[in-house]
Amino acid sequence: MPGHGHLPRVKRVTIEDVAREAGVGRQTVSRALRDLPEIAPDTRERVLAAASRLGYRPNALAKGMRTQRSDVIALIVSDIANPFYPAVARGVYDAAAAAGCSVVLYNTDADPGRERDALEDALARSARGVVGFFYGLPDDVLAGYARSVPLVVADRQLPPDVAASVSNDFASGTAAAVELLARRPDACLGMLAGPVGVAADERRLAFVAACAAHGLGDVSARIVPGPPTIAGGTAAAHRLLDARPEVNGIFAGNDLMGIGAVQAVLARGGAVPRDCAVVGFDDLELSAYLSPPLSTVRIDKYDHGQTLVRALLADTADRISLPVSLVTRATA
């Protein structure tokens, strides 16, 4: 069956064609199309009419070539299939669209090489800017890219004046989760940390600090890392519970790991929260409908995405912290 490649490529309508059709110069067409002021109203009308008559479509490549920048915003995430990112992506998209920009998506799986590839590609496309979640690249590399392209990093701080960042208030969220988990008199808490990444330490420290503040002693030996997935959460919880059967409260790095932790407790014959309570982080859309409904720290993912783009377009180097809130459901 013949495909598209066989069709004769229709010659593209250019600004030159429109100019000829309207009986004006190229520049006048360009002005009319971009709605610039220095043009007679009736001339504009005539040009616009000619353009639509011919079915003119601006060539974004040519425009970008001339202006040295394209109306593209790069969104770099570890895995769009992880239910945390889609809502962020929608926020990014809406804010970008409001600014007349398109969005190019990159998945890195938290691999530093692929994070770098994504940045390089954004540069090759003369992206208007990059917003992203970076887990593998060190600060200095990111700082280097920030010199070539406007960059806003999510959930991670870069040195002042290097690049803006938009982070969820992980410290407050962790404190609230620990406070909830620490309510039982015999509380013995553990944590399921996300993948070992550059920003992971901050999170560990927040947990250790919150536990210390509640007189729970040094919990650092009860922090176990794992992939940020349901399976990863299950495996990590089993490891934690194998080593420390006395643990009766688990703080998971994200809801997916929280779900996995619940499954692990159940698989060991325990009940949630009776034998072990679980608190997640993110509040996925479906977390409220789970069995049992998951207690978690809610973050506004859509707002996160929008804020990322707004910070990018605002062209500042601020550190923005987004509020979080504890949602108590059935697992803690």
Next chain:
Amino acid sequence: MPGHGHLPRVKRVTIEDVAREAGVGRQTVSRALRDLPEIAPDTRERVLAAASRLGYRPNALAKGMRTQRSDVIALIVSDIANPFYPAVARGVYDAAAAAGCSVVLYNTDADPGRERDALEDALARSARGVVGFFYGLPDDVLAGYARSVPLVVADRQLPPDVAASVSNDFASGTAAAVELLARRPDACLGMLAGPVGVAADERRLAFVAACAAHGLGDVSARIVPGPPTIAGGTAAAHRLLDARPEVNGIFAGNDLMGIGAVQAVLARGGAVPRDCAVVGFDDLELSAYLSPPLSTVRIDKYDHGQTLVRALLADTADRISLPVSLVTRATA
């Protein structure tokens, strides 16, 4: 705080610079970079060395301008925050990346105007191709675009030789779901259809046909439309159950609506599946962990995405149908 706009724009390293550094002509650099055969091995070495010494980065815009096509694949969905699409998007991304392409994402909310805008933008960017879920645009408009850009549509058929399509086998899935729901002797089924869209009729018809095949009579009056969300499913289920209290089996257009239907049955004081069974469609990652775990028709979303891109790159006008399978859990 000073932002990025204040930094002095570093002059871009071009192919010309590399040529000068390596002491060869521009053309030779281009050949070396693209790994073309007509070049002496040592010349290539020298050029490559010069390029990396200078930190040369190819300009995708310039390349696209010259070749009249960019290595970009447009992915058009209604809403990336709907948990159905992210897995598809990942498949699209991986297949695109394997072919050296980037992906630009568009959200249309199923609005025909925005579907059109997305297509126009893809054209403006000289996209290598477009894959998408179109709910608002009529066949002839899509056919028109298919003449300007390689296009593969998802879950919808276009006339032969116009564009390729990759669809899930909705008919089989519906038949299986109805078979499951029809097992109770007094079965009275209803359907929660997705938004009224161009492809909606095919789905309604599949349901009506499947019910007729099971001797369930004409169910067309028990099909109620609604937004493809949890809230939409709840509302639609309430409307259905208000009008037809005898309904004891609901086939939801997707898992989100299925979750909503379960909530509605529960809110009315009923039990699932005792008073009313529910079967969804999609099998979201979290559907197995819901309360109660949702019975559904599983589709391989990641494969769907990959197949979309492969069909695009293969440049055929085939109609590809993807297999589905029934997953029986607790709601039916």
Next chain:
DNA sequence: GTGAAAGCGCTAACAT
């Protein structure tokens, strides 16, 4: 095997 010239479609700068 290599280099020189031409030009993709657009907009900034400079005329007029």
Next chain:
DNA sequence: ATGTTAGCGCTTTCAC
């Protein structure tokens, strides 16, 4: 208010 010139960085075509 409008037209003309130049050139963004690359690849295709054609010389050599």
